[in-house]
Amino acid sequence: MTDKKEVSRRERKKIQLRDALITASYELFAEKGFDETRIEDITEKVDVSTRTFFRYFAAKEDVVLDYQEAEHKDFIAALISRPAHEPILTALRHSAVQVVKGCEAGSYGFDAHRFITLQELLRSHPLVRAKNLQNGESRRNSIISLIAQRIGVDADVDIRPNVIVGVLDYAHWAAHDIWKKRNSPSALYSDVLNEVFLIIENGLNIPAKQPSQEQTM
Structure with a gap:
């Protein structure tokens, strides 16, 4: 049986990662421009894979x-x-x-x-x-x-x-x-x-x- 605390911890980590992706995206949009920002730039800034990005967002517009x-x-x-x-x-x-x-x-x-x-x-x-x-x-x-x-x-x-x-x-x-x-x-x-x-x-x-x-x- 899965520990509820463990589930809660995992959910918190997901929320934190989602927030980190949004924060990194906005910083890059302001710095480089929306079109010039690649998804790879965002994931590199957060140190995750592009596959991780697509688990949360379908495209950059969805981040905005x-x-x-x-x-x-x-x-x-x-x-x-x-x-x-x-x-x-x-x-x-x-x-x-x-x-x-x-x-x-x-x-x-x-x-x-x-x-x-x-x-x-x-x-x-x-x-x-x-x-x-x-x-x-x-x-x-x-x-x-x-x-x-x-x-x-x-x-x-x-x-x-x-x-x-x-x-x-x-x-x-x-x-x-x-x-x-x-x-x-x-x-x-x-x-x-x-x-x-x-x-x-x-x-x-x-x-x-x-x-x-x-x-x-």
Whole structure:
């Protein structure tokens, strides 16, 4: 009969090795670039075989996106915990910002440098973007379903839950672009995301600029 302590020890070693592979990968991505980093470079840095790498990950993109399942669960939990009377965009803002602040504080194994590398790869690398979209389909559907429950509609009939998830996606993209352009060491992505959401919440149907009196003459 296998000793439970022995099983636990083996599981801990697996987790430690997985974390080591992720850490080495991000360090190399930041140093050399994603395309220039070979799987052999990662395994050499951790001192394991390439076969060991493939026991944990199918490709380099999977290393980048490894955090997503845990992050998604935390986002869903945060959204469920929001007050029932809270407007949906407000609830999404609080939930999304809470999860991003967790990333910035070290959740899912992130530090400031790794978080920046992640954001760049998610936005600019075609393979990572494609895998992110592929992986995101089921997560997107679960968010649509939860939004429909909160606002009391059938997502198969009412298009608003789908539109709202599109707004959530857009908020992240816009926040990243603004955060990058500001190029400030003190600027937090979570603060920019909160700012973007507040603008969306307050309404974007802004009146067109009216011509001045001189222009109308």
